[in-house]
Amino acid sequence: MTTLSIHDLETPSVLIDLDRMERNIRNMQARCDALGLAFRPHIKTHKIPDIARRQLEAGAVGIACQKVSEAEIFAGEGFHDIQIPYNILGERKTARLAALALHNRVTVSADHPTVIAGLSAAAAARDMTIRVMVDLETDIQRTGAPVERAVELAKQIDADPHLHFAGLLVYPSNATIRPALQEVLARLEQAGIGVESVSGGGTGAALQAHEVPELTELRVGTYVFYDWTSVVKGWTTLDDCAMRVRATVVSRPSETRAILDSGSKTLTSDTIDGGYGHIVEYPEARIYQLNEEHAYVDVSACERRPAIGEIVHVIPVHTCVVTNLHNQLYGVRGETVEVTWSVAARGLVW
């Protein structure tokens, strides 16, 4: 058997440093263990069953998937405790969800009576029970019901013969949510409705988990690889960033401009502080623009400047969307490619 080296890979390729990834898995699990929190990694970041398996082996209780299609792939790969923190709507989609929940411990969330009615109908059609959490609104103003409605939704679920009230869900779970969370919990206790789980999420919020003692569970995705956003926001250091995009300097049109072969179809258009990633070999360089297959780099601040043809490594802004762009990720130990993963749930957005 020939050993594959990173030098054998075409650029751009997405490398995962296995030592760093394994350390990230151990450390987040240890943090949750220390706080007495169940840990549920979100697979949206890697979309690879083998990585989820390593997360479970480290102590995770199950996984989170954002969409039914992701959950179907992972259930087929032997993951039986799956949370989908998402409103699942539409007769066909709730029927697929019910089919999945027949043989697996599936938990979804809801923030509206219509969502709950749809789940109930799908469960009734199979004479089964579906587990439903209530999604509580947070400061990011995405989905989620405010306190009053959240209590009503929990009562609706609890009263439905085909639904099981599985607790409360928040994203992110930083301390600002605490007063609302406490009020909902108090009112549900008054109503005699048990809350088996309070699930929080967010890699940044994981640092604040001890400030929200009401949490019983944490679901976090990005931590497994981290990214340039995690570094800029102070959630971690460069040394924990496990994903690097191996790229080539394909053009040096001017003294101060370098062009890489990794554009928005490789790095995504997500930005942090107006930049598109961090070049390990040229920390003073700035990726200031992307076209589909070109990264524009300002190298004017670099003492040494890259030559055309040179290989560099980019820590991307947002790993979860990078994974979804690629057919393979390469798990590397030093310069050896130890594993080539197919991104099994890539492109599955429904």
Added chain:
Amino acid sequence: MTTLSIHDLETPSVLIDLDRMERNIRNMQARCDALGLAFRPHIKTHKIPDIARRQLEAGAVGIACQKVSEAEIFAGEGFHDIQIPYNILGERKTARLAALALHNRVTVSADHPTVIAGLSAAAAARDMTIRVMVDLETDIQRTGAPVERAVELAKQIDADPHLHFAGLLVYPSNATIRPALQEVLARLEQAGIGVESVSGGGTGAALQAHEVPELTELRVGTYVFYDWTSVVKGWTTLDDCAMRVRATVVSRPSETRAILDSGSKTLTSDTIDGGYGHIVEYPEARIYQLNEEHAYVDVSACERRPAIGEIVHVIPVHTCVVTNLHNQLYGVRGETVEVTWSVAARGLVW
């Protein structure tokens, strides 16, 4: 055989209106025919051989691919005239390019002596000739050599026994490039170097093609679907936009906020005027933010407002990156799904 309807598709799904796409293909071909320009569609927009075949049937001379991996897929599908307007670097990649050029009419571009030397070495190793164009710098300041260097590069290619100088390449090809283009052409004529082709590109620039009579060829990608950027920039009207993302309103957390199930993994993070796309049914609505699987929509300006569970259609900001995110596109005629395409070259970025 059961006919598939758009109502049978899960959301989010990417629909291509076949009537509009066919009209776009006819119209751009007619424009090029009228100007006496060879037309070479860029497949980066659709990455689907069947669509490229329709473009060739309409009169296109060949295709453009941005990366070697895309070209390999299309060559395997029977496309034998392929231009790669990109600097191809690295021994392994130039060897693959040479292998491709053995049995196909492959043309690449170069903006640096190092690139040319690499192509020459790969061609020499097989005792063959590779066709190379010189990439001339334009106002977008991406790749490309300025006038003086462009002339030198053309001479280097022309003098190389294993390379064939195949002309000049510009992107975009609006009128601002004309003085530089004329100077290079004059100096090459002086040097007795024939210029068989001047290839311009860009869907927007296609409108200005008549202002650059030096062009002999046009390569354009986006026109096949168009997108919200094309409309905002005045390149076309809404009625020509062939790609629509069918999405569900999955949450209505407040009177003025709707959440769709199509986030950055569906619509991409590319923006135009700070927005992430246009909702056909709610033209006054504004998609102001995306998370991976959520679009945040401000519906405050809409007289009628969408209900939870409602289906809407989004014209995305940038079709070329949307295609690359999805496993399938659905070609529709009215409400009938006439063809389900696999996105054959999806994720091929090297």
